[in-house]
Amino acid sequence: MFVLPGDRIRCIEEFEAGEGVYEENGELYASVAGKVVFEGKRVKIEPANKIPELRNGDVIIGRVIDVRGSIALIRFERKVGQERALAKSFVGVLHVSNVTDEFLKNMEDAVGFGDVVKAKIVEDLKLSIKGEDLGVVKAKCKCGNDLVLDGDKLKCPKCGNVESRKISADYGRCCNGGKGSRNG
């Protein structure tokens, strides 16, 4: 059953209000457009157009805004696979211990300032880039050129500068669900 905001679903005696459902005067109404789903004692609505929400375990696209010592700060930009902007921007923390399973001394060898990274939310604001598809997906050289993949390193085609990163398998490719990035 497809409902629109304000449609009465059931009364409070029958079910508990789940996501997309609100209660008023003992009645349950839909608050978003979508399909009604009954889950045991709860009713919720599978929204037709979902507003992105972050949970532990989600993969996000972010930008490195600071690298200091053993941590890097990453601003969340999008949830992977969703073009829609986040309701609120967060800054997450990536610790060196969450970069690879191997030993890594310097955070600078894994991510650089301004890099676009794909990272997994481990817990709240703690991030991890362990895993093949996680890591840097786009990076720029100090001279301003895009770095290109060169073996397991990144190389600047203009100035020849070579940098080391924790590179994602998706490096250089659009990884936001293939719908095309906002910046074309």
Add this chain to the structure above:
Amino acid sequence: MEEIKLIVDGKRLDGRGFEELRPIKIEAGVLKRADGSCYLEMGKNKVVAAVYGPREVHPKHLEEPDRAIVRYRYSMAPFSVEERKRPGPDRRSIEISKVSREALEPVIMKELFPRSAIDIFVEVLQADAGSRTACLNAASVALVDAGIPMKGIVTSVAVAKVDGVLVLDPMKEEDNYGEADIPFAFLIRNGKIESITLLQMDGRVTAEELRKALELAKKGAMEIYKLQREAIMKKYVKEEEVME
């Protein structure tokens, strides 16, 4: 100036009856980049609405710690009226933006998105009286399209008094030469009108007439509500799924 007859033989200038709406066309999801959008025609009015958000608030000081802020911008294109309209906000469009925002605010569940903003933009491409009502109808379809939680759907319609009678959904001639113009907006929940979220009046009517105008507007709003529902259903529901 010669007196203009707005009602001839019990019919209006465009051949409508007193309680008849202009033809309405609604299409949801017309803009790819917006989170929700809607194109709406109400007679000769043509408007587009776009909804963005919930998203980050800029400038930051407008942020509210316990709820989302709602911003509504009504704007008329320079070519929307016969005489070129100077682009940009003016006194009239700022006022319309304010009252329209206040018509939508109690319906949107703002407390679900603290520290964020829900932006609604409506652009009038062609105006023919009652553009604020057309814009509100478009905006509420765009809000549903954007998946923003709401208590119900807002539907808006105007009633005018011309040549001494109340008529539904006035067009330009009736608005310009009529005695009064009263736009309404209602919160409709579960197919019932729950409350009035916008009421303005230009000109004057008696208390009794206002009561009658309200009844007339309610009738018109229910018709528009059906069309709004259809527009959203058309975008999201495939043929085999039928409403209960």
